[in-house]
Amino acid sequence: MESKIEIISNKHKKIKKENLNLEFFNKKEIKNSSKFHESIVGYEKTPLISLDNLAKKLSLDKIWVKDESKRFGLNAFKVLGGAYCIAKYISEELGYERVLSYEELLSKEIKEKTGELTFVTATDGNHGRGVAWSANKMGHKSVVYMPKGSAKSRLDNIIKEGAHAEITDFNYDDAVRYANEMAEKNGWIMVQDTAWEGYEKIPTWISQGYATIIKEIEEEIQQKGENMFTHVILQAGVGSFAGAITGYLASNYKENLPLITVVEPENAACIFESGKSDNGKPKYVKGDLKTIMAGLACGEPNTITWEILKDYSSYFIKCKDELAAYGMRILSNSIGNDKRIISGESGAIGIGVLTYIIDNNIADVISKLNLNSNSRVLVISTEGDTDPIEYRNIVWKGKYYL
Numbered sequence: 439m440e441s442k443i444e445i446i447s448n449k450h451k452k453i454k455k456e457n458l459n460l461e462f463f464n465k466k467e468i469k470n471s472s473k474f475h476e477s478i479v480g481y482e483k484t485p486l487i488s489l490d491n492l493a494k495k496l497s498l499d500k501i502w503v504k505d506e507s508k509r510f511g512l513n514a515f516k517v518l519g520g521a522y523c524i525a526k527y528i529s530e531e532l533g534y535e536r537v538l539s540y541e542e543l544l545s546k547e548i549k550e551k552t553g554e555l556t557f558v559t560a561t562d563g564n565h566g567r568g569v570a571w572s573a574n575k576m577g578h579k580s581v582v583y584m585p586k587g588s589a590k591s592r593l594d595n596i597i598k599e600g601a602h603a604e605i606t607d608f609n610y611d612d613a614v615r616y617a618n619e620m621a622e623k624n625g626w627i628m629v630q631d632t633a634w635e636g637y638e639k640i641p642t643w644i645s646q647g648y649a650t651i652i653k654e655i656e657e658e659i660q661q662k663g664e665n666m667f668t669h670v671i672l673q674a675g676v677g678s679f680a681g682a683i684t685g686y687l688a689s690n691y692k693e694n695l696p697l698i699t700v701v702e703p704e705n706a707a708c709i710f711e712s713g714k715s716d717n718g719k720p721k722y723v724k725g726d727l728k729t730i731m732a733g734l735a736c737g738e739p740n741t742i743t744w745e746i747l748k749d750y751s752s753y754f755i756k757c758k759d760e761l762a763a764y765g766m767r768i769l770s771n772s773i774g775n776d777k778r779i780i781s782g783e784s785g786a787i788g789i790g791v792l793t794y795i796i797d798n799n800i801a802d803v804i805s806k807l808n809l810n811s812n813s814r815v816l817v818i819s820t821e822g823d824t825d826p827i828e829y830r831n832i833v834w835k836g837k838y839y840l
C-alpha cells in the first residue's frame with residue numbers, strides 16, 4: 439500500500455540554553471493575551487475532550503482533543519489572534535503599556551481617541567471571520583480578501599460579521615500581498631496572521647493570541663491532577679498557530695518538552711520543505727496549493743514562528759487530503775461513550791494522521807514518534823464544519839475515502 443504520509447525528523451532542532459525566540463511566548467506574555475480574551479463578553483474555555491475509547495483502540499494511554507469549534511460561536515480558533523491583535527494595536531497606539539480590556543476598548547473615552555479604524559486582511563475564511571467579528575464588536579470596520587476557490591459559505595459568514603469581503607483571483611500568498619497594497623493605499627491597518635521581514639509586530643500579537651489555547655489546556659490538565667501530554671500533533675498553514683503552541687511549551691517545559699510533530703497537506707507543505715532545507719531558512723511552496731484543508735493552504739512560512747518550530751519541534755509530516763477526511767469521520771463517529779466532535783478538514787488532520795499511522799501499523803513512524811501504551815497525545819481540532827456542504831459530502835457520503 440502506498441503510504442499517505444511522508445515524515446522527516448527535524449535536523450535543525452536544538453534546545454538552546456538561552457530560550458532563543460521564546461520571549462514572545464513566555465508565561466507573562468501569554469497571561470496578557472488570555473487575560474484580554476477572558477475580558478470579552480461571552481468568553482468561555484473551549485472543551486478539552488478525552489477520547490478514552492479511541493485511545494484504547496489505538497493502544498495509547500490518552501488522546502485529548504481540544505475542540506475549537508466552540509470558540510465564541512465562530513466555529514474556529516482564529517478569532518483569538520485577530521481580537522488580541524486589535525486590542526494590542528489600539529492600546530499601543532494610545533500609549534498604554536498594558537493591554538486595555540474589552541470593556542475599556544468599548545468605552546466612549548477610548549472610542550473618541552481612536553475614531554473608526556479599518557482593519558484589512560487576506561484569509562481563507564477563519565482568520566477573516568475572526569477579524570471581522572472583533573472589529574465589529576469593538577466598533578471598527580474590516581475589509582477581507584479571500585483567495586480563489588474559497589467557499590461561498592465562508593465568504594457569507596465574514597460578510598455577516600459586517601466586513602466588506604470578496605473572493606479574489608489570487609492564491610493565498612498573493613491575496614496577502616494584495617491586502618497589503620490596499621492597506622498602504624487607503625491607510626488601513628493590515629492585520630495579517632503571518633510575518634515576513636519588516637512585518638513582524640502584528641503577526642506576533644496574533645500568535646500570542648493563539649497561545650491562550652495551550653494555556654487553557656495546561657490549566658485544565660493541572661486542575662484535574664492529570665499527567666501532561668507526551669505528544670502533540672499540530673497542523674500548520676503558515677505555522678503561526680503551531681509556532682505559538684510550541685513556543686509556549688518550549689518556554690515552560692524545557693527538559694520535559696512533549697514531542698512536537700507538525701502536519702501539513704502535501705501540496706502546501708512549506709514547513710516540511712523548510713525543515714528539509716540545509717540552511718534552515720524558510721522555504722516557499724508555489725502554485726495553487728490545492729488541498730481540502732483550506733486553512734492549511736499556505737506556501738510561505740511565518741518567519742518568526744518558523745524559528746520556533748525549527749528549534750523545538752521534532753518531526754514534520756506532509757500527508758494526503760484523505761487523512762483529513764478520515765479524521766473528520768473518526769471524530770464524528772466516536773466509539774462508545776466518547777464524545778462526538780464536529781471537526782472540519784483543517785481541524786481533523788491530527789486525529790486522521792494519528793489513527794492512520796497506528797491502525798495501519800506504519801512501524802517506522804510509530805517507532806520514530808515513540809508511540810506506545812504510555813503515550814498521552816494532544817491534538818487540537820482547530821475548526822468545526824466551516825464548509826458545511828463539504829462536511830456532509832465527506833462525513834455522510836464518504837468523499838475522499840481512504
Ligand SMILES: Cc1ncc(COP(=O)(O)O)c(C=O)c1O
Binds near residue numbers: 677678736
Ligand atoms: C482551522 C485552521 N486550522 C489551522 C490553521 C493553521 O494556522 P497557521 O496558518 O497559523 O499555521 C488555520 C489557518 O487559517 C485554520 O484556519
